[in-house]
Every structure is written in structure tokens, then in C-alpha cells.
Amino acid sequence: MAENNRVVLITGSAGGIGRATVQLFSEKGWVVIGVDRNEFGGGFPKNGLFIQKDVSDPNQIIAIYGQAAEFSPSLNAVVNNAAIQVSKPILETTVEEWDKTIATNLRPTFVGARYAHPMLLKSGHAAIVNVSSVHAVQTSASIAAYAASKGGILALTRAMAIEFAKDNIRVNAVLPGAVDTPMLRDGMNRGHATGPTITERLDNLARKTVNGRIGKPSEIAHAIYFLADDEQSSFMTGQAMIIDGGATARLSTE
Numbered sequence: 001m002a003e004n005n006r007v008v009l010i011t012g013s014a015g016g017i018g019r020a021t022v023q024l025f026s027e028k029g030w031v032v033i034g035v036d037r038n039e040f041g042g043g044f045p046k047n048g049l050f051i052q053k054d055v056s057d058p059n060q061i062i063a064i065y066g067q068a069a070e071f072s073p074s075l076n077a078v079v080n081n082a083a084i085q086v087s088k089p090i091l092e093t094t095v096e097e098w099d100k101t102i103a104t105n106l107r108p109t110f111v112g113a114r115y116a117h118p119m120l121l122k123s124g125h126a127a128i129v130n131v132s133s134v135h136a137v138q139t140s141a142s143i144a145a146y147a148a149s150k151g152g153i154l155a156l157t158r159a160m161a162i163e164f165a166k167d168n169i170r171v172n173a174v175l176p177g178a179v180d181t182p183m184l185r186d187g188m189n190r191g192h193a194t195g196p197t198i199t200e201r202l203d204n205l206a207r208k209t210v211n212g213r214i215g216k217p218s219e220i221a222h223a224i225y226f227l228a229d230d231e232q233s234s235f236m237t238g239q240a241m242i243i244d245g246g247a248t249a250r251l252s253t254e
Helices: 016-027 058-071 095-105 107-122 144-167 182-186 198-206 217-228
Strands: 007-011 031-036 049-052 077-080 126-131 169-176 240-243
Touching: 007 016, 007 107, 016 031, 016 217, 031 058, 049 058, 058 107, 077 107, 077 217, 095 107, 095 144, 107 126, 107 144, 107 169, 126 144, 126 217, 144 169, 169 217, 217 240
Parallel strands: 007 031, 007 077, 031 049, 077 126, 126 169, 169 240
Antiparallel strands: none
16 A cells, blocks of 8 residues: 555445445545445455454454554544444334444444544544434434434534544534435335335435435545545534435425
């Protein structure tokens, strides 16, 4: 790894948004450390490092940052993107499902910060980008655990931004709306979009956005990159960037 390269660690890197983010950062000349509980498969940047571990286990987070530090002593950015989604009514959601959602989506942002901080500090100026969701600000039925975890990320983002400002570490969040990922397609059975087929449900969901379409993972990746890149967003911290095709701009009664 070249010493002058900027280094980013991206969790959930084998998923839809994660994979697009890995690709974009690599194209921009960054060295990428990818983390996912699933295999990445082919195509991971050759000059990077992929770590197959589960961030819902705090001990594995310690191991992740241990491996990352051996690969690169400093980090310029961390993207907390790993997430799962439980699509069930509150009264049908088990305590185990609730805890697993919080442990995967929210807790790693806190635990990871403890081990990322000294590596981010070494770079002189760095950024943390937390992937929240529009469900942090506007939500619907049968997705309470996910919404709660993403709302927690938004509050934690503000707290981290305040505490880490003195260390020249900026902390912001992206809040994606409907983006065409495996997670979105897996959750199309909770009744928020009608239709007998996945294609029709996706089309009906798209019509609910102002733009009239569903987002692409690469569009979220570009927003993440903007927040990570100190040249573009150096005066931004503690902020929530909503990327939802205008869905939250429209009154639900219209």
C-alpha cells in the first residue's frame, strides 16, 4: 500500500450500497478495507483488504480493527454501513430479533468508534460517515426495530460530532430512501407497496417519490464519498443528508 493513499474502512461492504461504495472509493484512488459477515466474491480492489467478520459481535470488531491497524496504521475515513432489517409488526417482533437489529445496525457505530478513533487521529483530519435511513425521520408499519436502530444512529452521529470535533474528526450521516438493493427487495412483503409481483411493487414504490424512481446504490455511494472527502465537506459535521428522491418532501396526505 502506497503511503500517500487515503484509507477508508467500510462495513457492510458486500451489500448493495456497500459494494457501490467500495467501488467508488477505489476509483477515486483510496485504499479500501472492506468488512462484511458474508464473502465479497470477486472484484474487491487488489490493493485493499477484505475482512470477513460480523460487526454485531464486539469481540470481532476488536479483531477487525486489529487487522486494519496491521494493514494501515491510520485511517482517513470510516463508513458504518452494515445493517439488517426485520420486517414485522411490533407485537410479532421477538426480543431476540430486536436485540440482533440493534446489535448489527447501531451498536457497532459506537463500539467501532472506540477502536477507529486512534487510527483516525493519526491521519490529522478524518471523517466518519454513518449510514442511517429515512426511517430515522419518517417511518411506516412493520419496521420498528430497523427504524429505532437508524434513529439511534442519527442521534449518535450528533453526539460523536461534538465529542470528536477537537480531534479534527468530522461525523455525518446519510439517510437513504428507497434504493434498489437486496435489502429493499427482501422487505417488499411488508405491505408498504402493493402489487402481485416484485416488479410491480417496486414500480408502485417508485411512484411515491417526487423523482418517480427508486435510487441506485451508486447514488448513495457518491453522497458517502462527499461526506468522507475533506476537500468537499470540510465544514460539515453532525449533519443528516437525506437522499430519497424527494419522498420525505411530500405530505403523506396528498
